[in-house]
Amino acid sequence: MYRILQRFTTIEIKRRGVQAIQCCGLHELNKEQHNFSNENKSFKRTRNILLGAVVGGCIGYYFIEKSKLVSAEEIKKYNNDEPGSFKEDLPVYNLEDISSHATRDKRIWVTYKEGVYDITNFIDTHPGGDQILLAAGSSVEPFWLLYSIHENPHVYKILESYRIGNLNKDECNNLTKDMTDPYFNEPKRHNALKPASKKPFNAELPPELLIQSFITPNELFYVRNHLPVPDLKAETYELEIEIEGVKKTKSFRLEDLKKLPKKTITATIMCAGNRRSDMIKHKPVKGLNWGPAAIGTATWTGVPLRDVLISAGLKEDDDKFKHVQFEGGDSDVTGKMYGASIPIWRALDKRGDVLLAYEMNGVPIPRDHGFPIRVIVPGVVGARNVKWLEKITVSDKESDSHWQQNDYKGFSPSTDWDTVDFTKSPAIQELPVISAICQPSEGSTVKVEQDKITVKGYAWSGGGHKIVRVDVTVDGGKSWHVANFEHQDAALPPQHWAWTIWTVKIPVDKKSKNVEIWAKAVDSSYNTQPESVENIWNLRGVLSNAYHKVKVNLKR
Amino acid sequence: MYRILQRFTTIEIKRRGVQAIQCCGLHELNKEQHNFSNENKSFKRTRNILLGAVVGGCIGYYFIEKSKLVSAEEIKKYNNDEPGSFKEDLPVYNLEDISSHATRDKRIWVTYKEGVYDITNFIDTHPGGDQILLAAGSSVEPFWLLYSIHENPHVYKILESYRIGNLNKDECNNLTKDMTDPYFNEPKRHNALKPASKKPFNAELPPELLIQSFITPNELFYVRNHLPVPDLKAETYELEIEIEGVKKTKSFRLEDLKKLPKKTITATIMCAGNRRSDMIKHKPVKGLNWGPAAIGTATWTGVPLRDVLISAGLKEDDDKFKHVQFEGGDSDVTGKMYGASIPIWRALDKRGDVLLAYEMNGVPIPRDHGFPIRVIVPGVVGARNVKWLEKITVSDKESDSHWQQNDYKGFSPSTDWDTVDFTKSPAIQELPVISAICQPSEGSTVKVEQDKITVKGYAWSGGGHKIVRVDVTVDGGKSWHVANFEHQDAALPPQHWAWTIWTVKIPVDKKSKNVEIWAKAVDSSYNTQPESVENIWNLRGVLSNAYHKVKVNLKR
Structure with a gap:
């Protein structure tokens, strides 16, 4: 456990000439953890400060909760x-x-601006347990820059209640200079998107809106960013392709890629954490609190990856390479890029339809979705659909990125953060079958018409599998009703990449004042969803594909 | 219900010039039901007799059990x-x-050869209840031909104890002439195989034996025959290949096929009805009462189907064909061959590994498993792995056979025989993830050693998916234990065709006298098994892949 955390919190600070501080992680706050490496000795001190700062922000979060316990006197003391x-x-x-x-x-000390705080007495009330100790001996500020929830007077008040001293001013100034907000240049987003986190920006639509259209409008497509959005320019964009063992890399400008024969597919992209909120209800997990709308469907136009790899010199039947790695233009404070990989067979498979896409729903891919090039790996978890693609490496190995190696993997319900071994689970690629009830939504009131209610949702399965049936029940499975498919793509498996929008009218008992609706889908491999979230729960809250269950009130 | 039985038991008798009687069906006996049509009026009487005779044999079976109750005097009476x-x-x-x-x-009468018997007084002791009445007023012989268990002196003795008269000799001779056994030339089988039905022969190993070996010996491999086993000869064998729209068909002799470059794969084959007995416990279904051993793993050597199709003139990029149909050398009494089809993309996919196999575990494929050629479609339901392959048709359409169109499909738990529409569900191809506990077996007593019990089983998934985890619990899911993989093939998805043999030691409560063990597997697409059989139940009893649950007693 310690080893893993240590690896995640080694921080290096250097990016594009501007020293910036970025701090992610902390499963207590359901935030992302990033991989950093140390570049040179001069950064060591700052690194150590930031090491603690990672969890420092977390403390702040809990200060909010604890604020009610602080006496009025104490608040007054620091109020001015x-x-x-x-x-x-x-x-x-x-x-x-x-x-x-x-x-x-x-004793455990942390800093905020010129303040020094002894938080030792707070630690035992920390729900995340010993992990708070990672904040020890350093600053909380980088984390607070990243997560705007800390811009709250309560947090400052509680923090000040632990004040013990001042930080040496000269050192403090140096530190502040480094803390330029890495999120200063984010694209503007549609108000309908409900953020699961603002920095990095992660947001989904209300479920009722999501299924109004088979194709999700770009502006309303869920956004899942791990880092600040890079601002790449079409004119200067270059994609580098490296085939390991070949000295010369090959570069493609955007216009080069656009000259190659293009292909358009309709594909659903889904975050591994979609519907994580159902899992959290059972037991806390590390991850963003996604509802059922971390998914969307678009047409993607681009050049098949296999064509680009072959034109870069890869031989189709060369079996010495096993993986194709991708690096995005989004990087952490150390300059480390977002990375992921897919097995090479999928990249080279004509039926795999892996695209270097430059259009989303007929227009250039918006910045939030990967401008100017995003890899589209249909049927595969969103995390491998790398945005702002800058480099492709054909390799014998998987990407060594944090997100490939130490995230986006499934575990047994009994595996916890003390026993987890990320080397023991494969990186998620194909996603399992899933469905969601989007209308009515949880807790809403539904009009009963002719003794029936109308239920609507989506279903989808990874790996090019098509949905063949959706069963819905309002009596705990005593009777199942087969849903009608309102919209399903004509593409056949194994190239059926898009979701199915379904609807069903279900009779409800005349006396019932409320019902719990359950939905489950079956795909073309006849895989179906597991029933209860308890038995698929995992510490990272991914793959939350149990029956979707929604409680609603009935109105007549 | 009556309508269905009527449909399945209308019998037509004509095969290869010899009038023979074949009797299949009757889900009450968990036998296969076949579609027959009535050819002419003259057979009606015989048909009626046979209708009852099917169950007549069943009576004989219970006579064996009852034999201990027969007095020595009675036995002596009929002994000579x-x-x-x-x-x-x-x-x-x-x-x-x-x-x-x-x-x-x-009164209820039956006949055997020239004997007439009044079995009315036996009926109430019949464990199968009223179903015995189907034997009323007809001959028991066809059933006894089908099930060799009746070749037992006890059965005859007990039967004779109910003797009341003689059958009109002329009629009797006519009857005997019609009863030529279509199963007269079946291969010899290993005694360890436990039949789910004898004619056609369908049998599985006891589960404890099944997982003793990663590779299942040929003699112990589950047998799933729909019809009598054809007796094809290597010297005269010919495989006909038709590409629809091309006038000239192409033929391959066995030696032609063997001259083509060969390939060996290790693949698990599973019947769609594997573990159907779990489904039957919930609610009756139509189908053989398979336990968890209608599955086996072998190495298969043969020529890739894609190579044969291409050498027969099929163009790889020709997209006008959608399916590859197979016909076996096994035919029903009307001369209709067993048939099935697979999508053409799978047949042509290099990674699909579809073989025309002539060796099973290094020796010529035994007769029961398809001598001389069986199609091996790894990752796909056994029913498409056509045995005794005689014809391949490349077509725009699926096979029109009963087994492709009106069998081997999944349905919602609420679909019954009055509402089922077979055109609404796709033919099963890839199978979903499954697992089974093979040791200990249901109801057995297990030794607790160091407060733990050892559990062992298999897990497998279709479509080339690999098993990535097996979770086992003895406390209803409160704590899950991750099993160790005792044997797993090194092949990577999407070409991981073989099962995984797993084992785990699980702590049991010191006070418990018995436990229910549950197992569930997760595959490389992170699909997992559904929890309870109730919510996946279907009228045909296929795809029974809920958690495997086994109750055992504990011994200390």
Whole structure:
């Protein structure tokens, strides 16, 4: 456990000439963890500060919750003070002093601006347990920059209640200079998108809106970003292709790619965390609190990856390579790019339909979705559909990125953060069959017409499988009703990449005031959904494809 | 219900010039039901007799059990008589007399050879209940021809204890002539195979034996025959290949096929009805009462189907054909061959590994498994792995055979025989993920060692998916234990065709006297098994892949 966390929190700070601080992670806050590596010694001190800062923000989050416990006197005491401002009556510490307070026996200190805080007494109330200790001896600020939830007076007040001193001013100034917001240049988003997190931006539509259209409009397509959105320009864009063992890499400009024969497919893309909120209801997990709308369907136009690889010199029957790795233009504060890979057979399979797409629903792919090039790997988890594609590597190995190696994998319900071994599970590729009830939504009131209610939703399966049936029940499975398909793509398996929109009218008992609706789908391999979330729960909250269950009130 | 039975038991008798009687069907006996049509009026009487005779044999079976109750005197009484021989001192009846005794109030009569028997007093001791009445007023012989268990002196003795008369000799001779056994030339089978039906022969191993070996020995491989086993000869064997729209068909002799480049794969084949017995426990279905061993794994050597099709003139990129149909050398009494088809993309896919196999585990494929050529479609339901392959047709259409169109399809739990529409469901091809606990077996007593019990089983998934995890619980899912893989093939998805043998030691409560063990598998698409059989139940009892649940007693 310690080893894994250590690996995730080694931070390196350098990107495009501007020193910026970015801090992600912390499963307690359901945020993402990133992989960093150390570049040179001069960054070590700052790294150590940031190491703790990762979890520092988390503390702030819990301060909000704890705020009700703080006495009115305490709040008054700090009310007129600027949080983190210098306090004449308190001692001054330098970064080295602070980083030496990183264990319980030596007390746990953190910094915020010029403030130094001893949070040792807060630690035991921390629901995430010992993991809070990672914040020890460093600053909470980078995390607060990333997650706007901390812009809350309560957080500052609670933090100040643990104030013990001041940070050496010179060091503090140096630190502040580094903290430029990496999210300063994000694209504008549609108000209908409901964020699961703002920085990085992750958002979905209300489910009722989602299934109004077989094709999801670009502006309403769920956004799942792991990092700040890069601002790539069509004119200067270059895609680099490396075939391992071949010295010379090949580059394609956007116009080069557009000259190659193009293909359009209709494909659904889904986040591995879609419907995670159902899993969280059972037991907390690490991950964004996605509802059932971290999914969308679009037409994607681009050049088949196999054609590009072959034109880059890859021989189709060469079996020495096993994977095709992708690197996005989105990078963390260390300059490490987002990365993922897919097995080479899928990349080369004519029926795999893997595209380097430059159009989404007939227009250039919007920035949030990967402008100018996104890999579309239909039937495969969104995380491998790398956006802002800058580099392809044909390799014998999988991508070594955090997201391929230590994230986006499934585990047994009994595996916890103390026993998890990420090397033991394969990276998610094809996704299993799933469905969701989108209308009516949880807790809503539904009009009963002719003793029936109308239920509507989507179903989808990975790997090019088609949905062959959706069963819906309002009596706990005593009677199942086969849904009608309102819209299903004509493509045949194994190239059926899009979801199915279904609807069904179900009789309800005349006396019932409320019902729980269940839906389950069956795909063309006759795989079906597992019944209950308890038995598929996993610590990362991925693959949440149990029966979708929605409770509604009835109105006559 | 009546309509269905009527449909399945209308019998037509004509095959290869010899009038033979074949009797299949009757789901009450968990036998296969076949579609027959009536050819002419003259067969009606015989048909009626046979209708009852099907179950007549069943009576004989129970006679064995009842034999211990028969007095020594009774046995002596009939000891020196040939069963069913003419008895001078008894009256003579004709078929019409006998068929008039088919209800309790008129007494229940049956015939065996020249003997007439009143079995009314036996009926109430029949464990199968009223179903025995189907034998009323007709001959038991066809059934005894089908099930060799009746070749037992006890059965004859008990039968003779109910003797009341003689059958009109002329009629009897006519009857005997019609009863040529279509199963007269079946291969010899290993005694360890436990028949689910004898004619056609369908049998599986006891589960504990099944998982003793990653490769299932040929002699112990489950047998699933729909019809009598044809006796094809290597020297005269010919495979005909027709490409629709091309006048000239192409023929391959066995030696022609063997000259083509060969390939060997390790693949598991499974019957769609595997584990149907679990479904039957919930609610009756139509189909053989398979346990969890209608599955086996072998190495298959043969020539890739794609190579044969291309050498027969099929163009790989010709998209006017959609299916490849197969016809076996096994035919029903009308001369109609067993048939099935697969989508052409699978047949032509290099990674599909579809073989025209002539070797099973390194030796010529045994007769029961398709000598001399069986299509191996790895990852796809056994029913499409056509045995005794005689013809291939490349077509725009699926096979029109009963087994492709009106069998081997999945339905909603609420679909019954009055509402079923076979055109609405796709023919099963790829099978979903499944697992089974093979050791300990249901109801057995298990030794607890160091507070743990050892559980062992298999898991498999269709479509070339690999098993990535098996979870086992003995506390209803409160705690899941990840099984170890005792043997798993190294082949990577999407060409992982073989099962996984797993084992796990699970702690059991010190006070427990018995436990229910549950197992579920997860495959490389992260599909997992549905929990309960109730919600996947279907009228045909196929795709029974719910959690496998086995109750055992504990011994310390």
